[in-house]
Amino acid sequence: MKKKIYAFAVIGLGTANVWAHGFVGDRFFPPTIATDDPFATDELMLPSVSYYKSPAADGSPAVGTTDIGFEFDKEIFPKFALGVAGDFLALKPDGQPATSGFDNITLTAKYQLWQNDKHEAIISLGGEWEIGGSGASRVGADSASTFSPAIYFGKGLGDLPDVLKYARPVAITGSLAEDLPNSADPDSLEWGFALEYNLPYLQAQVKDVGLRGPLKNMIPVVEFAFDTPENRGGGETTGTINPGVLYETPYFQIGVEAIIPVNSGTGHQVGAVVQLQIFLDDICPKWFGHPIFGH
């Protein structure tokens, strides 16, 4: 599964509180960057920019990659959404000419299977289909498709007792996916989770500690994203740790994270990502925020 990162530097520092979709009970779960959230709702990430450098391997040089992408998801039936994602890659291999082109298109499906409002918990099922050959081979787009069934979860800690009330703004979301390429490439387990401390939740549900201005709309987050090859000499687990912050406005979210490789197999340099998430259901509630069929 690829969680594409979308970025834009926007100076939209509204002072109003926040957000749109992704609710379980009192809890808002913000869209995360490196890992996928468990919600089957209308979403638009447009545009995005991230930069990271992959290490040299198997005789190939290290490659600096600028990734510009988008993702659009639409709720079709209640709690079931379909989506499409794409990326434009600009590659600069060390000592070689730069190249660019589109990566494979990815189609997604997700269904919210279960939730418990009182305990701020949710489980969803879904999957992705990376369409082989839909992108440019010069940027490494695979000619073979990859299917990735997945499970997603989310849990807020709003049900903690009073003695732990300052931990109630904490939430965790995560996903587990099995990448099954239709080729000789190794299968792999793609897994990760995000830990967040929701400052708007603190202010509104736990205690007004006097946060004002942009700070009261921020959600500090740390994401952990890993890929573990399972066969065919796929090698070691690789991954990143992404500390950052999400900033919420009534109509969009800006997320900024560092991309820190966990080992030499992942890379040696720290990258960065900025993500813009547009809340379609708040901008245009007539067309978004509800399923096409059913209610």
Place this chain on the structure above:
Amino acid sequence: MKKFLRQSLVVVLFIGFQVHARAHAFLDHAEPKVGSMVTNSPAELKVWFTQNLEPAFSTLEVDDAQGHPVDKKDAHLDEGNKMLFIVSLPPLPPGTYTVVWHAVSVDTHKTQGHFEFTIK
């Protein structure tokens, strides 16, 4: 590419700075404050939201520690500010009280929440 990014920036800034009384309504602040301790029983509870509310579909309730409603059941929006939700309270004894709210904004988005305050 630069032209595309510039155009995208214009679009995003346009979206960000639109002044609409729409979108989901969230609790901005309250009196008594969320999680606060007060010395006197307040005559009313005030909750300011981030968007105008639909009063017919929004609720505001104050419960005691046993979960029994103790407010005067007259929750209403302020005449001059449709983001301000108010409910009157009788004199309350010392203790911890829970405020439970359900908000429906004017564009029908629903949100909910609860918080506590304590009377010494």
